[in-house]
Amino acid sequence: MKEFFICDCHLQENKVITSSFVVASKQVKPKKNGEPYLALTLADRTGQIEAKMWDNVEEFLDAFEQDDFLKIKGLINKYKNRFQLTIHKLRRMGEAEIDYTDYLPKTTKDIGQLWQTLASFVATFENAHLRALVESFMADPDIAERYRNAPAAKTLHHAYIGGLLDHVVSLFQLCDLVSRNYPQINRDLLLTGAFLHDIGKIHELTYNRSFSYTTKGQLLGHMVIELEMLQEKLAKLPEFPSDIKTLLEHMIISHHGQYEFGSPKLPMFPEALMLHYLDDLDSKMEAMRAHFARESALDEPWTSYNASLGRPLLDPKKLDPKKLDPNGPDSSKSVQQEKAVESAAQPTRQSEPGKNTAPALDLFSEQKA
Numbered sequence: 001m002k003e004f005f006i007c008d009c010h011l012q013e014n015k016v017i018t019s020s021f022v023v024a025s026k027q028v029k030p031k032k033n034g035e036p037y038l039a040l041t042l043a044d045r046t047g048q049i050e051a052k053m054w055d056n057v058e059e060f061l062d063a064f065e066q067d068d069f070l071k072i073k074g075l076i077n078k079y080k081n082r083f084q085l086t087i088h089k090l091r092r093m094g095e096a097e098i099d100y101t102d103y104l105p106k107t108t109k110d111i112g113q114l115w116q117t118l119a120s121f122v123a124t125f126e127n128a129h130l131r132a133l134v135e136s137f138m139a140d141p142d143i144a145e146r147y148r149n150a151p152a153a154k155t156l157h158h159a160y161i162g163g164l165l166d167h168v169v170s171l172f173q174l175c176d177l178v179s180r181n182y183p184q185i186n187r188d189l190l191l192t193g194a195f196l197h198d199i200g201k202i203h204e205l206t207y208n209r210s211f212s213y214t215t216k217g218q219l220l221g222h223m224v225i226e227l228e229m230l231q232e233k234l235a236k237l238p239e240f241p242s243d244i245k246t247l248l249e250h251m252i253i254s255h256h257g258q259y260e261f262g263s264p265k266l267p268m269f270p271e272a273l274m275l276h277y278l279d280d281l282d283s284k285m286e287a288m289r290a291h292f293a294r295e296s297a298l299d300e301p302w303t304s305y306n307a308s309l310g311r312p313l314l315d316p317k318k319l320d321p322k323k324l325d326p327n328g329p330d331s332s333k334s335v336q337q338e339k340a341v342e343s344a345a346q347p348t349r350q351s352e353p354g355k356n357t358a359p360a361l362d363l364f365s366e367q368k369a
Contacts, residue, residue, distance in 0.1 A: 001099070002019060002020050002044065002099065002102040003019065004017050004018075004019035005019075005044050005045070005046040005102075006021075006042075006043070006044050006046045006047040006048065006049050006083075007046035007047055007294070007297075008046075009049065009076050009083040010083075010297035010298065011297075012076045013076055013077065013078065013083070014075070014076065014077055015075070015076055016073065016074065016075050016076075016088070017073070017074065017075075017076055017085075018071070018072070018073045019071075019072060020044075020069060020070065020071050020072070020093060020097070020098075020102070021042035021043060021044055021049075021051075021069070021070055021072060021103070022042070022043050022044065022067065022068070022069050022070075022103040022210045023040055023041075023042060023043075023064060023065070023066050023067060023068050023069075023070060023210075024040075024041040024042065024043040024048055024066070024210050024211075025040065025041040025066060026038070026039075026040055026064075026065065026066050027039040027040075028057075028061060031054070035057070036057050036058070036061065037052060037053060037054050037057055038051075038052065038053040038057055038060065038061075038087070039051075039052055040052070040053070040087075042070075042072070042085065043103065043210060044102055044103050045101070045102060045103055045104055045105045045106065046105065047105075047294050049083055049084060049085050050082070050084045050085070051072070051074065051084065051085040051086070051087055052084065052085075052086055052087065053086075053087035053090070054086070060090060063090075063091075063092055064090075064092045066210075066212075067210050067212065068092055068093075069092070069093040069097070069098050069103070070090050070091065070092060070093060071090065071091050071093050071097075072085070072087055072089070072090045073087075073088050073089040073090070074086050074087040074088050074089075075088070080304075081304055082304050100208075103210070104160070104161055104207065104210070104211075105159070105160035105161065106160055106161035106162055107160055107161065107162035107163060107165075107166050109162070109166060111148050111149075111162050111165060114148075114162070114165050114166060114169050115144075115148055115165065117169050117172075118138070118165070118168065118169055118172065118195075119138065121172050121176065121191060122134050122135060122138070122191075122195075125188045125191070125192075126188060127186075127188040127189075129237070129239070129240050129241060129244060130188045130189065130192045130244070131188070132237060132240075133192065133233060133234070133237060133240065134191075134192055134195050136233050136236065136237065137195070137196075137199070137229075137233060143199075143202065143229075146202035146203075147164060147165060147199065147202055148162065148165050149161055149162060149165075149207070150163070150164040150165075150201050150202045150205060150207065151163040151164060151201070151205060151207055151211055152164040152166070152167040152198060152201060152283075158283070158286050159211060159290075161207065164198060164201055164202070167198070167282060167283070167286070168194060168195060168198065170282050170286075171194045171197075171278060171279060171282050172191055172194055172195075174278045174281070174282060175187070175190045175191055175194050175274070175275070175278055176191070178274065178278060179274070182270070182274070184270050185270055185271060185274060186271060189244070189247060189248075189251075189271045190271045190274060190275060192248060193248060193251035193252070193255070193271060193272070193275045194275060194278075194279070196226055196230065196248060196251070196252055197226075197251065197252060197255045197275060197279060198222060198226075199222075199226055199229060200221075200222030200223060200224070200225030200226035200229065201222050203216055203217065203222075203225050204216070204217030204220075204221065204222040204225060205217060221262065223252055223253050223262070223263075226252045227249060227252060227253070230245075230248060230249065230252070247269070247271070247272075250265060250267075250268065250269070250272055251267075251271065251272045251275055253265050254266055254267045254268065254272050254276065255267070255272070255275050255276050255279055256276070257276035257277070257280065284309065287306065287308050287309060288306075288309070288313055291303055291306050291313055292313070292315050295315075299318070300318070301314055301315050301316070301318035301319050302314055302315075303315065
C-alpha cells in the first residue's frame with residue numbers, strides 16, 4: 001500500500017522516503033563531465049514531482065520506460081523553492097504490486113450527479129434538433145463512459161479522471177448564467193457548442209496508466225476528431241439543418257480563440273465568441289485552483305511559476321486570513337450572495353419569466369415555432 005504521496009512533500013523535506021510512482025516522463029541528459037543522468041517526472045494521484053538520479057545511472061537506463069511504475073528510495077528537498085526528489089535506488093514494479101487508484105487523480109465530485117446535471121440542462125433545450133443531437137451522444141454507451149471518465153487535458157486544466165465532465169458542467173453553468181445578460185445569444189446553440197468543444201478528448205488522450213496522447217490524438221488533435229464524431233452522429237439525423245451544422249463546426253474549430261493556440265478560424269459569431277471566452281475562463285480558474293492546492297502547505301502567498309499561465313500566482317487567502325474568512329463579520333451577506341449565485345446557476349428554460357427569449361439567428365425561428 002502506498003503511504004507517501006507527493007502532496008506530503010512538505011512533511012518530509014530533507015528526509016529520505018521510499019514510495020512508488022508512475023513515470024510521467026523520462027529523459028537521459030549529460031552532466032558537465034559528459035556522464036549521463038536521469039531526469040524524470042514522477043506522478044501519483046496528488047500531483048507530480050521532478051526527480052533526478054545522478055549516480056550509478058548506466059544500469060538503470062534501459063530498466064524502465066515512460067508509464068512504468070517504480071519503487072523509489074530517495075531524498076526530498078527543495079530546489080528554486082520547488083520540491084524535488086534525488087533518487088538513490090529504484091526498481092520497476094510488477095503488475096501485482098500496482099493499485100492504479102494511487103496514481104491517477106480523480107475528481108472528488110460525484111460523477112453520476114455531474115452527468116445528471118448535464119442531462120437536466122439538455123432537457124431544457126427548446127431546439128429539438130440540438131436536443132436530439134446532444135442526447136444521441138449521451139445515449140451512446142461508449143461515448144458516455146469515456147465522457148464521464150476522461151480528463152479535460154493532459155496537464156493544463158482539469159487534468160484528472162472525470163475532469164472533462166467536471167469542466168463541461170461548470171461551462172454549462174457559466175453559459176446558462178452569462179447568456180441571460182445578452183439577448184442576442186441563442187442558449188441552445190451555446191450549450192451544444194460547450195458539450196461538443198472538447199468531446200474529442202475522449203479519443204485524443206489516454207488515461208489508463210498516466211495521462212498522455214494517443215497516436216490519433218497526436219496526429220489529428222481533438223478538434224479534427226470532434227468534427228468526425230459530429231459527422232457520424234448527424235448522419236443518423238437526416239433532418240438536422242445544414243446551417244446549424246456549419247455553426248457547430250465553426251464553434252468547434254474556433255473555440256481556442258487564437259491562431260497560435262491551434263484554432264484555424266477565429267470566433268466569428270456571438271455564441272462562438274462567448275464559448276471561447278467562457279471556456280478560457282473556466283480553464284484558467286481551475287489551473288489557479290489546482291496550483292493553490294498543490295502549494296497549500298506553503299506559508300508564502302506567492303506561488304512558484306505557473307507555466308500554463310506564464311506567471312507566478314498570488315493566493316489572497318494567505319495575505320490576511322481573518323479579512324477573507326467567510327465566517328467573519330460579513331458572513332450573512334456572503335451567504336445571501338452565495339444563495340443568489342446558486343439559484344442563478346440552475347438550468348432554466350428560455351421561456352421562463354425574465355429569460356431572454358429572442359433567438360440569435362433567423363434560422364432558429366422556424367424550428368422554435
